[in-house]
Amino acid sequence: MRSSWITALVLLVLLVAFRCLSAAYSTQLPSFSPLPAFFLCSIVFFRGKQAWLLPLAAWLLSNPIATMLQGYNPIEQWAPVLTAFLTLLALGLMALPLRKHSSAPMLLGAGLVAALLFHLVTGVAAWIAYPAYAKTLTGLFQSLWTGPTGAEIPSWAFLRNLAAANLLFTGLFLAARHAWLPAPSTDSAPVASTR
Numbered sequence: 001m002r003s004s005w006i007t008a009l010v011l012l013v014l015l016v017a018f019r020c021l022s023a024a025y026s027t028q029l030p031s032f033s034p035l036p037a038f039f040l041c042s043i044v045f046f047r048g049k050q051a052w053l054l055p056l057a058a059w060l061l062s063n064p065i066a067t068m069l070q071g072y073n074p075i076e077q078w079a080p081v082l083t084a085f086l087t088l089l090a091l092g093l094m095a096l097p098l099r100k101h102s103s104a105p106m107l108l109g110a111g112l113v114a115a116l117l118f119h120l121v122t123g124v125a126a127w128i129a130y131p132a133y134a135k136t137l138t139g140l141f142q143s144l145w146t147g148p149t150g151a152e153i154p155s156w157a158f159l160r161n162l163a164a165a166n167l168l169f170t171g172l173f174l175a176a177r178h179a180w181l182p183a184p185s186t187d188s189a190p191v192a193s194t195r
Helices: 001-025 035-045 049-069 076-098 104-129 137-146 155-180
Strands: none
Touching: 001 035, 001 049, 001 155, 035 049, 035 076, 035 104, 035 155, 049 076, 076 104, 104 137, 104 155, 137 155
């Protein structure tokens, strides 16, 4: 059990580092943050308080730092922060059924779906909230794909980087999982039949 906490804390530090690097280099690495994957993997692999405590701690530690590195006041940016936070909680709840079926391909696919859902929800929220987007289907497309007129980075780049970060982090999580799983016992191997 101690090993799982150590592994989880290493993953937590990696996640905070990812978010801070993404925020510090927001034009080179826009949205290269595996936070949806961390919520997903934590809920799937951990039990009890640890399953929710780790991703919530990651959020609480990294969000104010990332917001300040992007040049914003974390207190003034409460609406997008709340939208992202509630979306992450919903992704965590959606991960609960995956506890029974947690194969590597399933989790990597779920990481991609989590990135897509996170992008869709936050993109729709931006379309609703920001006057830069016309309240039409064209404005919604801008929010989800191209970004506002004159944007330095298109919205699809945020989705691409979020998906890449989720795949990378889910892969790291799957690899690290082996550090805390018990080795298979040779005593319980089936005995071959002599017939």
